[in-house]
Structures are given as structure tokens and as C-alpha cells.
Amino acid sequence: MNVPARLEANIERRPSVCPHDCPSACALDVEVIDGQRIGRIHGARDQSYTAGVICAKVARYAERIHHPDRLLHPLKRTGPKGSGRFARITWDEALEEIGARFNAAEREHSAQSIWLNYYAGTMGKVMKDGINRLAHAKKYSRHNGTICINLAWPGFLAGTGYMAGPDPREMAQSDCVVIWGTNAVATQVNVMTHALRARKERGARIVVIDIYNNDTMKQADIALCLRPGSDGALACAVMHILFRDGLADRSYLEKYTDVPGELEAHLQTRSPQWASQITGLTVEEIEAFAKLVGTTKRTYFRLGYGFSRQRNGAVNMHAAASIAAVTGCWQYEGGGAFHNNGGIFKWRMPLVTGADVMDISTRWLDQSRVGAVLCGDADALQGGPPVKAMLIQNTNPVSVAPDQTRVKRGFAREDLFLVVHEQFMTETAAMADIVLPATMFIEHDDIYSGGGHQYIELAKKLVEPPGECRNNHEVICAIAARVGAEHPGFAMTPRQHIDAALRTSGWGSIEDLEKINWRDVQPDFDTAHFIKGFHWPDKKYHFKVDWQHVPFGGELSGPWRDMPNLPDHWAVNENPDEDHPFKLATSPSRSFLNSTFNETPSSLTREVRPTVLVHPQDAAQLNIADGDKVILGNTRGEVRLHAKYFIGVQRGVLISEGIWPNHAFEDGKGINTLTGADAPAPYGGAAFHDNRVWLKRVP
Numbered sequence: 001m002n003v004p005a006r007l008e009a010n011i012e013r014r015p016s017v018c019p020h021d022c023p024s025a026c027a028l029d030v031e032v033i034d035g036q037r038i039g040r041i042h043g044a045r046d047q048s049y050t051a052g053v054i055c056a057k058v059a060r061y062a063e064r065i066h067h068p069d070r071l072l073h074p075l076k077r078t079g080p081k082g083s084g085r086f087a088r089i090t091w092d093e094a095l096e097e098i099g100a101r102f103n104a105a106e107r108e109h110s111a112q113s114i115w116l117n118y119y120a121g122t123m124g125k126v127m128k129d130g131i132n133r134l135a136h137a138k139k140y141s142r143h144n145g146t147i148c149i150n151l152a153w154p155g156f157l158a159g160t161g162y163m164a165g166p167d168p169r170e171m172a173q174s175d176c177v178v179i180w181g182t183n184a185v186a187t188q189v190n191v192m193t194h195a196l197r198a199r200k201e202r203g204a205r206i207v208v209i210d211i212y213n214n215d216t217m218k219q220a221d222i223a224l225c226l227r228p229g230s231d232g233a234l235a236c237a238v239m240h241i242l243f244r245d246g247l248a249d250r251s252y253l254e255k256y257t258d259v260p261g262e263l264e265a266h267l268q269t270r271s272p273q274w275a276s277q278i279t280g281l282t283v284e285e286i287e288a289f290a291k292l293v294g295t296t297k298r299t300y301f302r303l304g305y306g307f308s309r310q311r312n313g314a315v316n317m318h319a320a321a322s323i324a325a326v327t328g329c330w331q332y333e334g335g336g337a338f339h340n341n342g343g344i345f346k347w348r349m350p351l352v353t354g355a356d357v358m359d360i361s362t363r364w365l366d367q368s369r370v371g372a373v374l375c376g377d378a379d380a381l382q383g384g385p386p387v388k389a390m391l392i393q394n395t396n397p398v399s400v401a402p403d404q405t406r407v408k409r410g411f412a413r414e415d416l417f418l419v420v421h422e423q424f425m426t427e428t429a430a431m432a433d434i435v436l437p438a439t440m441f442i443e444h445d446d447i448y449s450g451g452g453h454q455y456i457e458l459a460k461k462l463v464e465p466p467g468e469c470r471n472n473h474e475v476i477c478a479i480a481a482r483v484g485a486e487h488p489g490f491a492m493t494p495r496q497h498i499d500a501a502l503r504t505s506g507w508g509s510i511e512d513l514e515k516i517n518w519r520d521v522q523p524d525f526d527t528a529h530f531i532k533g534f535h536w537p538d539k540k541y542h543f544k545v546d547w548q549h550v551p552f553g554g555e556l557s558g559p560w561r562d563m564p565n566l567p568d569h570w571a572v573n574e575n576p577d578e579d580h581p582f583k584l585a586t587s588p589s590r591s592f593l594n595s596t597f598n599e600t601p602s603s604l605t606r607e608v609r610p611t612v613l614v615h616p617q618d619a620a621q622l623n624i625a626d627g628d629k630v631i632l633g634n635t636r637g638e639v640r641l642h643a644k645y646f647i648g649v650q651r652g653v654l655i656s657e658g659i660w661p662n663h664a665f666e667d668g669k670g671i672n673t674l675t676g677a678d679a680p681a682p683y684g685g686a687a688f689h690d691n692r693v694w695l696k697r698v699p
């Protein structure tokens, strides 16, 4: 009798952690089959933020880890750049060539001609951040990772002085959850777990504020679909109403905030009528929202990364968080504003990062301006030498970076020696001279902490990597040995790094963590709710901002001197004009995560093809039928894709979900052809949702 293979297999459930660039950092329960393969991945039930729920794309991870197209061996380019012609080589050959070429670049053009470029393809501390140790030990150019948080974090920090807030699990204790600027259903599903629990158990109202009727907004009790970049105007009008109608908590304002009187006077002219013109919301919608948050003490503002995709994002984030200071909802369980918990972990891990040998006089190249850097822009190069050699880990700039035309031109340079350590032949790997095969998270040890929650989480190696894949740490240490880099961190194993990072940061040892898998480090109520004061010398929440001295640690960029110093609508965004009548946002899709999952069959099936959502009345005016092939364009370039009618968006706004590879578009130009890389204020970043464009049907 034939017994199905699955019945014969030995399936163990083992703990792990989702490594992807997502605030949920879910605790996982992985089916390991015969110690070699994985089956279904589940959310861990004994980690109270994950609470047994993960997104579908990670539940199906077996199709990614066991994908037939995974890179398995080191490769060397044999044809022109980007031709896709590679020959298999040994690890020794690859590492010798990398060492020789890096040393030659250092000799001929200085150490700063070498740029080790990375980002959040894994959020594991050892595998993500160890690349900095090599950069610092050799005084290569430093990497300024601006692309995700730089337009949001300074806004939150400007008010609170600290990147943390009320326990995200407290959403379940709220009477009103405001999900603002995050499509949580698609990008951090656990927010919904706790918000929906509040609705079910307490009758809480869920308000969703976003720029289109996405999957999260469809679950809202109150949906506020505003124009991109108008969040600050909405926030100011809400605060205007709160002061006007006696809903501001004046004793809280007096005790906990810096300039309540000045704010109230400033907001006199920020009426709902004024905000209606800017946001496209009705006066009634604004009034109703203000009344709800002004009369519901337990209101939890969950502020997302959508703020970080607009040129005025920092000002908007600060204005939105300021509502919580006017209502005083910070005081109550289930109340306050939250963006990220980065401050609570207090990581100190110089053995991983090499921060102890960092020389801040070495230049700090902006990841968001990689196109300008590689094309030799003197400003982007900060007056230093051209970049002649690169190692890239955990990022795919040829798909995800803004200003794609320049990015592609830069990576096509024949005089650039490019090494890409990757899991698949991404568009960036295809431009490399040497491609190195990388492990996935279940194939190495690492440690994680959740931006959206309060756990430190251990993920141990569960299966052997396929082929000759090596983890990031091994590769960094092997290159270090060939370029003469010295640091004690190069002699340590990942396990030793995890243990040292835990001990140095005051979180016990790896043995302690192994017993529990995830450690809850949530601060007590008073600390999380700023009951003892905010993190400024005067202990006040700051309505009045000195953008130059926000405790963010970035490099001041763009028109930061022009930023308003009180909550406001800052009209610095790309506004539509006669030649570019539409506003385009490149929002995240549900089945991709940036360019990760671009190769996964079920994700490709679900996402179908590159599409732009267009209001039917806008489409009709341009003679565009549902499903027509259209061109989007602006001064940066043109992109061809298909139009899809969509009524859940304001007139004049276009949404293109997901980052598809360039080659998925008819003429090989991806959506980031249209996005800008102009280093917005105050600390740079990439305003991915802030693009004026024109639209026309393909003739």
C-alpha cells in the first residue's frame, strides 16, 4: 500500500521569527519535516503580540525557501554587465577576487571608494548589522540607511523625545483605535488582531485614515480617505475643534506640554473648512472624527510608515501625535500614540556593528540617493572619491530605490566592482561581478526585536542551507580576513554574538533566552505612557519643535530650515500642476514585501500584474477603459502598466501597489522610475508616495 509521504514524515514544530522588514516581527511556529525541509509556518500562540496570527505570504514560506531558483553557488560574471551570463566558481575563488579588488580600490582611490550597502531584507541583528563592522574597521564609506524611517521617526521624536509609547497590545483595551497611515492588513497584520479584539470585546470604534480604500480601511467603522500628504492639515483641524469645543484636556496640557497657549492661538486659523480644502474630506467628517477622539479617553493612535513616504512626513507625524497630547489620552490604559518601540530595547552591540571603531569623519553615503552616488553626483559623494567597489547584502536597489533611471545607469558602470550576496538572482544581483548565495532565516542563528511590539526573540538555525549558501556573518568575516580588517567580532560565531549582545544590553544570556524563546521587555505603564514626563529636559511634550535638535541622529537634509515649528500643513510636497495633474502613491501590496516574494509563485498569482488604480471618472475623462494599457510619466521618466478602475480614492490620486521588478513592465521600467531621490527634510529619506505625474492611454 502506498502511504502518502506526509504521513511518513517526522514533523516537529520549532520556534523561529519572521526576519522581514515589518514592524510585527512575528514569532513563528515552523513545521520542520524530517529535520530537512519546512512545511507550513504558523504564528506562535505563546507570544502575546503575534497571538497565533501571521500573514499569508509567510505562512507559505516553504515555497520560497525550497524554491528551485534559489542561488546555490558563487558565480562570476562572464558577459557584459546585466547580461545575466555567469559561470560557477568556488567560494575561495570568489573571496580571493573580492579581497583583491577591494584592496586595489583602496590603494588606488582610498578606502572610502568602497561602499558596503545593505538594508532590512533581514531584520536579524547579527546578519543585518554585521556589515557595518567591516566598513568601520576598514574606514570604508559609511552607509546611511535613510530609505524607510527618516521621514517618520523625527516627527514622533519631535514631540515625545523618545521612540516608544503605550504597549501595542493595549489596543485591545481601547475604545477607539485610530489606524493612521498603515495598511495593517497587508503590512503588519497583528495590529488588526488587537484592534479587532477591542471592537469585539469592548465595542471599540476603529478609525482608518489613509489615502485609499485599502484592505484595512474596508474594516473601519469610520474611514477617512484623504489626499496624500494632507495628514497635518487634518490633525490641526482636529486640534482646533478640540480647543474650540472644550474637548482639550487643559490640566493635562498645563502639566505635560510645552506651549499649549501658543498652539491654541496658532490653530485659530486651522479650521475644519481650511482642512477640508487641503484634505478633500468634508467638514462633517473632520468634525465627527474630532468629536470621537475628544470624547473617548481610551483612544489609541497607531501611526504607521505611510507618514514616511511624503516630503512633509515628519511634520505630519508630529501633528498627528500631538492630538494625543491635546486630548490627554496618553494618561489612560488603551490610550496614547504609538509609532515604534525602538527605544525600549536599548541595544548595545559594538561587537556586531563595530561602533567602537567607527570614525565619524568617514563619509556617510545616503542609501536613498544610490543612483546619484553611483552616477558621480558630487553632492551625493560629499566631495569624496567615486564609489569603485561595493558589497550589497539584504537589499535590491535596482528594484526598490527611487530615481530608477539613474540607479540603473549607476549599476551599469563597467568600472564599478559589484558583489551581491543574495538568495535569488534579483535585478541587483544580475548587475554584479560576483554573486554569492545567501542563507534564509531558518538556516542560521539570529536575534530580533519588534518595532511594533516589545519582544526580544531568538531564532535558531532549523535546517541546513541548500547548496553552498553561506550566512552574512560568514561572508563578512571571510572578506575581513582578505582585506586585513581587525576586530574581535570577526572571530566570533553568530551564537557568541547573540549572547554578547544580550549580556551587554542587560537582557541576560542566550541560554536564558533559549528557555523562553521570546522575552517581553515592555516598560511599566507609567514609563510607556509618559506619566513621569516626556523625554526632554523639561519633561513636556513639545508642540514647538527645534528640528535641528530632534534626537534622531541623522544628517540634516533638504529645506529643513523652512519646516514649521508648530503642528501644521507643510506644503512642500510635489503638487499636481497643469502638465502633471495626478498624484501617484506607490503603496505596498499584500503579497510582496518590497521586492521580497517577487519570485514566489503564489504571490505572483495573487498580485497578477503591475497595475495603477484610477478613479473611473478620471479614467473616463482620458478615455481610459478598465484594464487598458496606460502610461504614467513625469520629469523622471515614463512607466507602462495597466489601469484598474477603483472608486475608493479621491479624484486626481493614483495608486500603484507593490514593487514589481522592472522586467515585469512592458518596456522594462519599473514604478520607481517615477519616484524622486531629493533628500527631503529634515534627515533625508525617500518620498515614495509623493509624485506628480501625467496619465494617458497607450495609443
Ligand code: SF4
Residues within 6 Å of the ligand: 018, 019, 020, 022, 023, 024, 025, 026, 054, 055, 056, 058, 059, 187, 188, 189, 190, 593
Ligand atoms: S505580518 Fe510581518 S512579521 Fe508577521 S509574518 Fe508577515 S511579514 Fe512577517
